[in-house]
Each structure stands twice: as C-alpha cells, then as structure tokens.
Amino acid sequence: MRSGLDEEAVKKLIQAGRVAKRAVDLAVKLVKHGVSVNYVATSIENYIREQGAEPAFPVNIGVNNVAAHYTPVYNDDSTIPEQGVVKIDIGVHVDGYIADTAVTIALSPVFEGLVEASRRALEKALEIVRPGIRALEIGKVVESTIRSYGFNPIRNLSGHGIERYTIHSGIVIPNYGDILARHRLLEGVYAIEPFATNGSGFVKELDIATIYSLRHAKTTLRGGAMSFYERVYRERLTLPFTLRWYASSVDEYNGLLKIVEELAGRKVLVKYPVLVEKTGGYVSQHEHTVVITERDVIVTTI
Numbered sequence: 499m500r501s502g503l504d505e506e507a508v509k510k511l512i513q514a515g516r517v518a519k520r521a522v523d524l525a526v527k528l529v530k531h532g533v534s535v536n537y538v539a540t541s542i543e544n545y546i547r548e549q550g551a552e553p554a555f556p557v558n559i560g561v562n563n564v565a566a567h568y569t570p571v572y573n574d575d576s577t578i579p580e581q582g583v584v585k586i587d588i589g590v591h592v593d594g595y596i597a598d599t600a601v602t603i604a605l606s607p608v609f610e611g612l613v614e615a616s617r618r619a620l621e622k623a624l625e626i627v628r629p630g631i632r633a634l635e636i637g638k639v640v641e642s643t644i645r646s647y648g649f650n651p652i653r654n655l656s657g658h659g660i661e662r663y664t665i666h667s668g669i670v671i672p673n674y675g676d677i678l679a680r681h682r683l684l685e686g687v688y689a690i691e692p693f694a695t696n697g698s699g700f701v702k703e704l705d706i707a708t709i710y711s712l713r714h715a716k717t718t719l720r721g722g723a724m725s726f727y728e729r730v731y732r733e734r735l736t737l738p739f740t741l742r743w744y745a746s747s748v749d750e751y752n753g754l755l756k757i758v759e760e761l762a763g764r765k766v767l768v769k770y771p772v773l774v775e776k777t778g779g780y781v782s783q784h785e786h787t788v789v790i791t792e793r794d795v796i797v798t799t800i
C-alpha cells in the first residue's frame with residue numbers, strides 16, 4: 499500500500515473520507531442527553547452503508563473516562579448522560595481503503611476546554627504534516643498544544659499508519675514528543691488522533707471487550723463456530739466487528755458470545771478490550787485521516 503497509492507486507491511480513500519466526514523456530522527446531531535448509544539451507533543453505521551461504503555470498524559462511543567474500543571453491545575440500554583464528554587470514532591472503508599475519524603462532543607460548557615485541547619492539537623498537527631515529516635514532530639506539537647490548555651496528552655494511545663483492509667499498520671504517530679519516533683511519514687495513509695485528558699495521561703484495559711477481529715487461519719472448527727468464522731471472514735476479512743451485527747435475538751447473541759470464546763481460545767479471534775483513563779480522567783479525542791503522496795498531503799476526512 500505504501501508504494502501502491504495509485505489513482506484508483508486515492509479515489510477510493512477520498513470517497514471513504516467523504517462518507518466518514520458526513521457520518522461525523524450526523525454523529526454530532528445525534529448525540530444528545532438521553533439518546534440510546536445503540537441508536538447512535540446503529541444510525542451511523544446504517545448511514546455509512548446507505549452511502550455505498552462499509553464501516554471499517556464498529557462505531558466507537560467513548561463516554562467520559564472511556565477512551566476507546568467501546569461499541570454498544572446487543573440490547574445495550576445505556577444512554578448519553580447529562581454531563582461530560584462523548585467521543586465518536588468512525589471508520590469507513592471503500593473496497594478496503596479506509597478513513598478513520600473522530601470527534602468529541604461536550605455535553606456541558608465545563609468540558610469545552612478539554613474538547614478544544616484535542617481539536618486544536620489535531621489542527622496544529624495538520625498544519626505541519628508534510629511528506630517525510632518525522633512522527634515525533636507531530637507528537638511534539640500535539641503534546642505542547644494539549645499542555646497549553648492545562649491538560650495531559652494520552653501517551654499510550656497514538657495515531658497510526660493505515661493500509662488496505664488494515665487499520666493499524668504498525669507505524670505509530672505518538673501524541674507526545676517521543677524521541678524514539680524518528681521515523682518519517684512517507685507516501686501512505688495515516689490517522690492522526692490526539693487524546694487529551696484531565697487525568698494521568700495513560701489508559702488501561704478493562705476486562706471487557708465489545709469489538710473483535712478475526713485472524714486469517716486455515717482452521718477446522720466444529721459446527722456453529724465454523725460457519726460463524728466463515729461468514730464473518732467473508733464479510734470482514736480481518737477488519738473489526740461487533741456481535742450486534744450478527745445477532746437478532748438474545749438467545750442468538752448469547753450463542754455468539756460462546757462462539758467468540760471458542761474462537762479466542764483457538765487463537766483465531768482477537769479481542770479489543772475497552773480502554774479507560776487510568777485515574778478516571780475525562781478524555782477528549784479528535785482524529786483525521788491523511789493521505790501523503792510524494793509531494794502532497796490530502797486530509798480525506800475534512
């Protein structure tokens with residue numbers, strides 16, 4: 499993908515970005531006190547499909563100290579609270595070409611500074627990004643901007659390279675001036691995503707996962723597990739998914755939860771634990787996807 503950014507690829511990346519941007523606009527309209535999180539996620543995912551694209555991952559809804567990797571579960575009865583912040587992280591793909599973007603909504607004026615910190619950090623990062631920039635230069639700008647608002651960047655969450663059908667390529671764009679991140683951002687696709695918090699600046703994993711992905715494997719599984727694996731692999735390859743998309747009753751959902759455990763035990767399924775701020779701090783996040791070509795930078799999700 500890094501060397502394969504042909505015209506067709508760039509066209510699809512831009513198309514995915516356009517859908518993702520409109521999905522963010524929809525998210526901002528939907529997020530209101532009392533609205534069910536299930537409704538928010540499902541509406542956004544349906545919108546993406548109506549636009550002829552597919553979710554690159556289930557819509558992540560992070561309320562307050564939840565930083566990432568929570569998507570509403572089947573029959574989720576939680577609602578948008580009255581106070582705090584809500585992060586909506588949206589992935590869209592067109593033929594495997596991915597756009598990854600996120601926005602934070604302050605539910606009350608007291609959180610506007612926190613939201614502004616990650617928004618401005620992303621803006622500043624986009625001002626300096628250019629072909630060949632070192633990842634740590636972006637990290638420095640993100641960190642100093644967030645600190646100028648009196649908040650901490652989250653150091654163990656980072657931006658990332660993106661490849662076709664792969665959300666995290668392994669290339670890291672730190673949210674602080676990590677002196678080890680001397681690698682240059684060459685031709686390719688990258689997500690820049692500053693996280694700001696009034697907590698310690700680190701996330702930890704909870705013992706819950708609501709998002710999974712499959713590993714490519716030549717495996718023989720029994721009965722339901724085999725047909726579920728085959729169905730999800732056909733539809734998603736190794737892109738993340740939620741059981742919400744596959745269950746149409748509580749019984750079915752509970753059955754799928756068992757299958758997930760079986761697949762995880764066989765090492766053909768990866769779980770993404772919910773990530774929360776270590777000290778319970780509130781977290782804001784903004785994210786855009788950029789396509790870096792030989793000479794230019796295209797922000798696809800703006």
Ligand SMILES: [Co+2]
Binds near residue numbers: 598599691
């Ligand atoms: Co991302």
